[in-house]
Amino acid sequence: MDTDRISAPGTCLVVDDSRTVRRAARRMLEAQGFIVAEAEDGAQALEACRADLPDLVLLDWNMPVMDGPSFLRAARAEFGPDRPVVMLCTTEAALERILEALEAGAQEYVMKPFDETILRDKLAQVGLLPQSPA
Amino acid sequence: MTPQGFDVVARLVKARSGLVLTPDKLYMLETRLAPMLRQQGIASLDALALRLGRGAPEERLAAAVTEALTTNETSFFRDGTPFEHLRKVLPKLTMARPPGAAVRIWSAACSTGQEAYSVAMLAAELAPQLGGRRVEILGTDIAEEILARAREGAFTQFEVQRGLPVQMLVKYFRQDPAGGGRWRIAEPLRAMARFQSFNLLGDPRALGTFDVIFCRNVLIYFDPPTKAQVLAAVASRLAPDGYLYLGGAETVLGLTDRLVPVPGQRGVHELPRPAALTA
Ligand SMILES: C[S@@+](CC[C@H](N)C(=O)[O-])C[C@H]1O[C@@H](n2cnc3c(N)ncnc32)[C@H](O)[C@@H]1O
Numbered sequence: 001m002d003t004d005r006i007s008a009p010g011t012c013l014v015v016d017d018s019r020t021v022r023r024a025a026r027r028m029l030e031a032q033g034f035i036v037a038e039a040e041d042g043a044q045a046l047e048a049c050r051a052d053l054p055d056l057v058l059l060d061w062n063m064p065v066m067d068g069p070s071f072l073r074a075a076r077a078e079f080g081p082d083r084p085v086v087m088l089c090t091t092e093a094a095l096e097r098i099l100e101a102l103e104a105g106a107q108e109y110v111m112k113p114f115d116e117t118i119l120r121d122k123l124a125q126v127g128l129l130p131q132s133p134a
Numbered sequence: 135m136t137p138q139g140f141d142v143v144a145r146l147v148k149a150r151s152g153l154v155l156t157p158d159k160l161y162m163l164e165t166r167l168a169p170m171l172r173q174q175g176i177a178s179l180d181a182l183a184l185r186l187g188r189g190a191p192e193e194r195l196a197a198a199v200t201e202a203l204t205t206n207e208t209s210f211f212r213d214g215t216p217f218e219h220l221r222k223v224l225p226k227l228t229m230a231r232p233p234g235a236a237v238r239i240w241s242a243a244c245s246t247g248q249e250a251y252s253v254a255m256l257a258a259e260l261a262p263q264l265g266g267r268r269v270e271i272l273g274t275d276i277a278e279e280i281l282a283r284a285r286e287g288a289f290t291q292f293e294v295q296r297g298l299p300v301q302m303l304v305k306y307f308r309q310d311p312a313g314g315g316r317w318r319i320a321e322p323l324r325a326m327a328r329f330q331s332f333n334l335l336g337d338p339r340a341l342g343t344f345d346v347i348f349c350r351n352v353l354i355y356f357d358p359p360t361k362a363q364v365l366a367a368v369a370s371r372l373a374p375d376g377y378l379y380l381g382g383a384e385t386v387l388g389l390t391d392r393l394v395p396v397p398g399q400r401g402v403h404e405l406p407r408p409a410a411l412t413a
Contacts, residue, residue, distance in 0.1 A: 093291060095309050098300060109300040111291050118295045121209075125299050131214040 009128050010055030011035045015045040015071065016089070017063040021112075025058055025089070028116045032129060042066025046074055054084050056128055059106075061090035061097070069104050076105040085126050089114065135160060139183030143199065146186050150200045151276055152335050152360040166202045174198075201277045205355070208245040210297035211252045212350070216379040219402050220346060221256055223377060225263040227345050230375060236268040240344040242334060242368060243352035244273030247284030247327065248293070253348070254323040255306050272341065274332035284329045287319035334364045338371050345373045350401070351381035358389060365390040369405065378403040 012034040014025045026036045037054065039045040043066040045057065057075070061068040072086055087108040088101045098109050108122045123129040143163065144155040155163065167179060174195070176182050186196060211217050228237045241250040250273040257269040275281050288310055294303055294317045306323055310316040318324075332341065334352065349368050353361045369392040372378055378393060380386070380401050386393045396402040 093315065095304060098304055102300070102304065109303075111295060114295065118292070121296055124214075 009033045009123070011037070011052075012056040012058060013037050013039060013045060013048055013054040013084070014058045015039045015042065015063070015068070016058075016060040017041060018060075021060070021089075025119075028119050029058070031116070032120065032123065042068060042071030042074070045071050046078075049075060049079065049084065053079060056123075056126075057084045057086045058089045058110075059086055061088060061092045061101075069101065072101065072104045072106060081105055085128065087122060087126065135164070135179040135183070139180040142183040142187040143179075146191065146196055147200050147203050150196065150335075151204070151333065152356040152364070153200070153203060154355060154357050155203065163203065167199065170198055170202050197278075201279065204277050204280070206245045206277065206280050208248045208351070209293075210248045210302075212249065212297055213382050213401070215399070216348065216350070216401050217252060217256060219377070219379075219399055220253070221260065224256070224260055224346075227375065227377075228264045228267050228269075231267060231345075233265065233267065236270040237264070237346075238342065238344045239269065239271045239346040240341065240348065240371070241271065241273040242332070242347060242349040244275050244281075244284055244329065244348075245277075246280055246289075246293075247273055247287065247329065248289075248297070249273070249348055249350065250284065250327045250329070251287065251319050251323060252297075253346075254319070254326045255302055257326065258306065258323060269326055271327040272344075273327055273329040274341070275329075276331065276333050278331060281329050281331060284327075287324040287327075288316045289319075291315045291317070334367070335360070338367050341371060343371050343373055345376045347372055347376070347378045350379055350384070353384045354381065362389040366392055369393050372405060374405060376404070 009032055012029050014022050014036060016022050016025070017040050022038045026038065029036050037048060039048050041063040059068045059071065068088060068090065075086065086106045087110060088106050089110040089112065091112045093111040101109055107126050110118060110122055120129060124131050140157060140160060140163070147153050147155055164179065167182065171182060185191065186199065231237060239253050241253065244250050250271045253271050273284055294307060303317065306320050307317040308320065310318050332338070347368055353364060356364065365386055368378065369390065380403060382401060386395065386403055391406065393403045394406050396404055
C-alpha cells in the first residue's frame with residue numbers, strides 16, 4: 001500500500017448527472033482530504049481523465065450521453081486495470097449489476113443511499129484511506 | 135425521570151448485564167425505552183422504575199429493559215487487524231488439532247452476527263489450508279432479538295456495505311428472494327455458526343473450550359471489577375495455544391494476569407506461556 005496516499009488520500013473525480021449527489025459526494029470526500037473534480041456523464045469523465053488521471057473515480061450507473069459501465073470499459077481499455085480506482089455509486093443494487101461492474105473492472109461498489117460511514121469504509125477497502133478502528 | 139427512578143433502572147441493568155449507566159445516559163435511556171413503554175402501555179419512565187423497583191420485578195420486563203439498553207453497533211471485519219491476525223494463525227492452529235477435530239471459535243457478545251460471519255468467510259477462504267477440519271463458530275449475546283437476527287443471517291443493504299469488500303459480498307451473500315433489499319449469508323457459512331443466549335456474567339464452562347475467542351467492544355460498558363471477572367471467565371475457556379481478541383479500546387492490563395497481550399499485535403491476547411504449559 002502506498003503510504004503517501006494515506007497522508008494525502010489523493011484526487012477523486014465524481015461522475016453523476018445529479019448536481020445534488022455530486023455536491024454531497026464532494027463534501028464527504030473533501031472531509032476525507034480528497035481533491036475533488038466533477039463530471040456530469042461518462043463522456044465528460046473520460047475527457048477529464050485524459051486531461052488529468054485521478055486516483056479515484058466515483059461513478060454513477062445511469063447517465064445521459066455515456067453511462068457508467070461504458071465509461072468504465074473505455075477507461076480500462078485506455079488507462080489499464082489499476083488506475084484510476086473505480087467505485088460505482090448507484091441505486092442499481094441487483095447482484096447481476098454488481099457482478100457486471102466487477103467484470104468490467106470496478107474495484108468497489110457503493111449502493112445508494114449511502115452515507116459518510118459507508119464511503120469511508122469503502123475507501124479503506126480499496127486502500128485509499130487507512131483502516132479506521134471504528 | 136427522577137434521580138431515584140434512574141437509579142432503580144441503572145442498578146437493575148448493572149446487576150443483570152454488567153452495563154454501567156451513568157446519569158449522563160439519561161437521554162439514551164429515554165430514547166431507548168420509549169418504544170417499549172408505548173408497547174407495554176407504561177405511562178412514564180418513573181412508572182417503569184416503580185414497577186422494576188418492587189421486591190421481585192417481572193422477569194420479562196426486566197429482561198426487555200436490559201436488552202433495550204444494550205448497544206449493538208457492529209460491522210463486518212470490524213477494525214480489520216484481529217481478522218488479519220486470525221488469517222495468519224488459523225491454519226497453524228487448526229493443523230495442531232487432531233484430524234477430525236473441529237476448530238472452535240467463540241464470538242462472545244456477537245450482536246447481529248457480523249463478527250461470527252466474518253470469521254466464517256475467513257474460514258471459507260482458508261479452507262484449502264485447514265486440512266479438511268471443520269470450523270465451528272459459536273455466537274453468544276444477552277439480547278434475544280439481536281440473536282434472532284444473527285441466526286437469520288440476513289443483513290440490510292446498509293449493513294453489508296459496512297466493512298465488507300464487495301468481492302466478498304458477491305461471493306458469500308445472495309439477495310433475499312423475499313425482497314426488502316436484504317442480503318443473506320450463503321447457507322454453508324450460516325451452517326458454520328450457531329447462536330445462543332449467554333450472559334457474560336454467567337459461568338461459561340458449559341460452552342466448552344475454544345481455540346479462538348472474540349470478546350470485543352463489550353468490556354467498554356463494564357466497570358473494572360466486572361471487566362476482570364469476565365476476562366477471567368473467558369480466559370478459562372481458551373485453549374493453551376489459542377488467541378483472544380479484544381476491541382480497540384479494551385485491555386487486560388491491570389485487570390487480569392491470566393491473559394497477556396501479544397507484543398506488536400493490537401487487541402490480540404494469549405495465555406501466559408508458563409501457565410499455558412501447565413494448563
Ligand atoms: C457493541 S456490541 C459488540 C459486537 C461485536 N462484538 C463487535 O465488536 O462489533 C456489544 C454487544 O454486547 C452485548 N452484551 C452486553 N452485555 C452483555 C452481557 N452481560 N453478556 C453478553 N452479551 C452482552 C450486547 O447485547 C451487544 O450486542
